[in-house]
Structure formats: C-alpha cells, structure tokens
Amino acid sequence: MEEDWESYVAIWTSLDICMYCERIMKEQPKRGKAPLTRTKDHIIPKSLGGDLSRYNKLHCCYACNHNKGNLTLKEWREKLLVSDFPDKELIISNIERIAHCSNIFYKPLLNTP
Ligand SMILES: [Zn+2]
Numbered sequence: 001m002e003e004d005w006e007s008y009v010a011i012w013t014s015l016d017i018c019m020y021c022e023r024i025m026k027e028q029p030k031r032g033k034a035p036l037t038r039t040k041d042h043i044i045p046k047s048l049g050g051d052l053s054r055y056n057k058l059h060c061c062y063a064c065n066h067n068k069g070n071l072t073l074k075e076w077r078e079k080l081l082v083s084d085f086p087d088k089e090l091i092i093s094n095i096e097r098i099a100h101c102s103n104i105f106y107k108p109l110l111n112t113p
Contacts, residue, residue, distance in 0.1 A: 005055060005101050018061040019098065020068075020091045025061050035063035043102055045070040058098065064091065073099045 012019045016038075025038040033039075041058045044050030047070050067085055068076045077095050080088045 008101055009054075009059065013059045018064055019058050020060050020064040020094050021087050022090060022094070023061055023087075025059075033062045033066075035061060037062040039065040041065045041068060043098065044072060048072065055102070073102075 009019070016025050017023065018025055018036075020041075023036055026034060026036045028034070028037045039060060039062050041060045041064070042050045042052075043056050043058055046052075050056045067079075071079060073095050077092055080092055080095075085091070
C-alpha cells in the first residue's frame with residue numbers, strides 16, 4: 001500500500017473527522033474539553049523524541065488523544081486490545097494504517113505496531 005502522507009492527512013482534515021475513531025469533531029467548548037474537541041496528536045510523543053514536523057502530527061479528537069497520552073502507536077494498540085474503549089477495533093485498524101504511512105514517510109521502528 002503506497003499512500004502519500006500529506007494527501008492522506010489532508011482528506012481526513014477536510015472531512016473534520018478524527019483519524020483514529022472516525023467521529024466528526026466539534027469546536028472546543030467554552031470551558032474544558034469535550035470528547036470530540038479537535039486536537040493534534042503527536043504520533044511519536046514529544047517526550048519520546050517526536051518532533052513538531054507535519055509528519056508527526058495528526059488530526060484527532062480529544063477522547064482519542066487523551067486515551068493515547070504519551071504512548072507510541074504500538075503501545076496504544078496494546079492498551080486498546082485489553083480495554084473497553086469505544087470503537088477500539090476501528091481505532092486499531094486506523095492505527096495500523098497510520099503506522100504504515102508513518103513508517104514510509106516519517107520514522108520507522110518506533111511506530112510499528
Ligand atoms: Zn477520536
């Protein structure tokens with residue numbers, strides 16, 4: 001599967017859909033954060049050496065971003081497998097696709113589920 005990372009991200013961003021759970025996102029409420037608030041995830045967490053390049057950023061909802069926390073995609077996938085997080089099968093399949101694209105265009109190894 002050969003996919004261009006920028007066009008892949010652009011499509012999802014234009015649809016305003018979370019790239020992990022595919023739910024439609026919403027504006028941030030006046031106070032706090034709702035589960036579907038738009039956020040940017042750093043695919044490789046900054047705390048683990050992930051950079052600020054566009055290849056390491058991804059459009060996703062607050063609920064997914066918060067659940068992923070400072071985990072790599074591989075670690076998050078493992079966490080989801082034993083959790084009851086909503087739509088986890090869909091999220092896991094998207095994690096695998098994102099990791100595949102990220103490995104081509106960004107950093108291999110760290111991200112591979
Ligand atoms: Zn989400």
